[in-house]
Structure formats: C-alpha cells, structure tokens
Amino acid sequence: MSQTKADLLQGTLDMLVLKALGLGSLHGYGIIQRIGQMSEGMLTVEQGSLYPALYRIEQRGWISSKWGTNETGRKAKFYTLTRAGRRQLAVEEASWDMLALAIAKVRQAT
Amino acid sequence: MSQTKADLLQGTLDMLVLKALGLGSLHGYGIIQRIGQMSEGMLTVEQGSLYPALYRIEQRGWISSKWGTNETGRKAKFYTLTRAGRRQLAVEEASWDMLALAIAKVRQAT
DNA sequence: TACTGTACTTTGACATTCTAGGCATCACTC
DNA sequence: GAGTGATGCCTAGAATGTCAAAGTACAGTA
Numbered sequence: 001m002s003q004t005k006a007d008l009l010q011g012t013l014d015m016l017v018l019k020a021l022g023l024g025s026l027h028g029y030g031i032i033q034r035i036g037q038m039s040e041g042m043l044t045v046e047q048g049s050l051y052p053a054l055y056r057i058e059q060r061g062w063i064s065s066k067w068g069t070n071e072t073g074r075k076a077k078f079y080t081l082t083r084a085g086r087r088q089l090a091v092e093e094a095s096w097d098m099l100a101l102a103i104a105k106v107r108q109a110t
Numbered sequence: 111m112s113q114t115k116a117d118l119l120q121g122t123l124d125m126l127v128l129k130a131l132g133l134g135s136l137h138g139y140g141i142i143q144r145i146g147q148m149s150e151g152m153l154t155v156e157q158g159s160l161y162p163a164l165y166r167i168e169q170r171g172w173i174s175s176k177w178g179t180n181e182t183g184r185k186a187k188f189y190t191l192t193r194a195g196r197r198q199l200a201v202e203e204a205s206w207d208m209l210a211l212a213i214a215k216v217r218q219a220t
Numbered sequence: 221t222a223c224t225g226t227a228c229t230t231t232g233a234c235a236t237t238c239t240a241g242g243c244a245t246c247a248c249t250c
Numbered sequence: 251g252a253g254t255g256a257t258g259c260c261t262a263g264a265a266t267g268t269c270a271a272a273g274t275a276c277a278g279t280a
Contacts, residue, residue: 009209010120010236010267019216029227038219042212049268051229056267074276076227093217099119100210102152106129107203109148120236120267139258159237161260166236184245186258 013053015092027076062088123163125202137186172198
C-alpha cells in the first residue's frame with residue numbers, strides 16, 4: 001500500500017458509493033473513478049470490492065440499477081441513488097461523524 | 111445499537127487499545143473501561159472483541175502481558191505498551207488521519 | 221494483429237468484530 | 251449463607267466486508 005493512500009475501513013465503502021451517486025447516476029467503473037477524484041487520489045476502490053458492495057447496496061434498496069449505454073456507445077450498468085439511499089447516506093454520514101468525534105475524544109484524552 | 115453509540119469500524123480497535131495503554135499499563139477489563147471513559151461513553155468495546163484483539167496485538171509485539179494483582183488484590187493480566195507498540199500507535203494514528211481527511215474531501219466534493 | 225483501456229463479474233482468502241456463552245472470585249445484601 | 255452484581259479472563263461460531271486475482275467482452279488504435 002502506498003504511503004499516500006488510506007486503506008478503507010470496513011463500513012466506509014457504502015457511504016462513499018452513496019455519496020458518489022448522490023452527484024448523479026453512474027456505472028461501476030465510473031464510481032471508482034469518481035471516488036478517486038473526489039478524494040484527490042487518496043482513496044482507491046478495487047473492483048473486487050466495489051461490485052459485491054453494489055450488489056449488497058442494491059439488495060437493501062438504496063440504489064437501483066439499469067443497463068444502458070455510456071457516451072461512447074458501450075453497454076454499462078447504471079446505478080442511481082433511491083430515496084431510501086439518500087436517507088441512508090445521511091444516516092451513514094451521521095455515524096461517521098459520531099465515530100470520528102469519539103476517536104477524536106480518545107485521542108485527546110490524557 | 112443505541113443512537114448515542116458509534117459502531118467500531120474494523121481496524122479501529124487496535125488503535126484504541128494502544129492509545130489506552132499509552133496512558134499506562136492496564137488489564138483487559140480496565141482497557142474497556144478506559145476506552146469508555148476516554149470517549150465519554152460513545153465507544154463500547156465488547157469483551158469478545160477485546161480479548162482476541164489483545165492476543166493478536168501481543169503476538170505482533172506491540173504489547174506485552176504479565177499476570178499481577180490489581181489494587182483490590184485480585185488476579186489480573188496487565189498489558190503494557192512496548193516500544194514497537196508506541197511506533198505502531200503513531201502509524202495507526204497517521205492512517206486514521208489520512209482516512210479522515212480523504213473522507214472529508216469526498217464529503218465536500220461537488 | 222496485438223495491445224490498451226473500459227466495463228462487469230466471480231472466486232476464494234483473509235481479517236476483524238460481535239453474540240453468546242462459560243468460568244472464577246469478591247463484596248454486598250437479604 | 252444464599253443470592254446477586256461487579257470484576258476479570260477466555261472461547262466458539264457466525265457474520266461481515268474487503269481484497270487479490272482471475273476471467274470475460276468489446277472498442278479503439280498502432
């Protein structure tokens with residue numbers, strides 16, 4: 001693992017995916033790229049992590065998928081955030097804030 | 111899970127344990143309490159999570175253990191941060207900072 | 221023709237956490 | 251002196267999620 005890249009912690013990927021889709025529908029490959037861009041290259045999502053996650057997230061009703069074609073005419077599966085997904089994103093962001101706050105407290109404790 | 115408690119994400123427990131021991135040697139039960147205190151009750155570590163983690167961390171040489179007696183005369187196993195453990199704590203704190211920064215970037219991305 | 225980049229999927233390995241128990245000792249209360 | 255709750259350690263099994271590695275397919279390009 002390179003020095004400038006953070007490992008993903010279990011549980012953070014869903015939030016990242018939902019967040020990426022919050023900016024508009026995308027296919028899987030595009031999600032990986034968008035997360036890379038949004039994090040300014042600090043976060044790299046592996047395909048082998050993403051696709052199972054997409055399946056899982058869709059099962060839970062937070063995203064929906066539809067086959068379509070991208071701008072170059074190639075087939076791709078497009079994922080869209082559902083209303084429930086938008087709610088879930090808020091939940092996960094709140095959880096993250098809570099955890100980050102708790103960790104911060106621990107770190108400043110004497 | 112209650113509303114005021116954050117779930118631990120995989121990978122954060124080691125850092126918390128090392129941090130707790132950074133303030134002085136402790137037995138397992140005390141580590142749980144200290145983490146609870148330090149996080150002002152936001153973080154709860156289960157015994158079933160902690161003891162395997164302690165074993166794992168000791169195997170890696172970041173802590174050492176010794177049986178002793180606590181202030182009330184009861185037997186307990188005391189864990190102490192090693193020099194390597196102190197280094198590891200710094201590494202994990204840096205990783206956490208990196209991840210938190212990356213997540214922050216993603217969240218503010220438009 | 222071969223190679224590169226895009227795009228989706230599956231498999232198996234791996235690590236970590238949690239639930240749910242068990243065990244023992246001690247202090248306190250009824 | 252029996253029960254209860256807090257202290258203290260440990261294990262087994264299940265669930266979860268991430269990753270590495272591989273395969274498939276197609277379009278463009280050299």
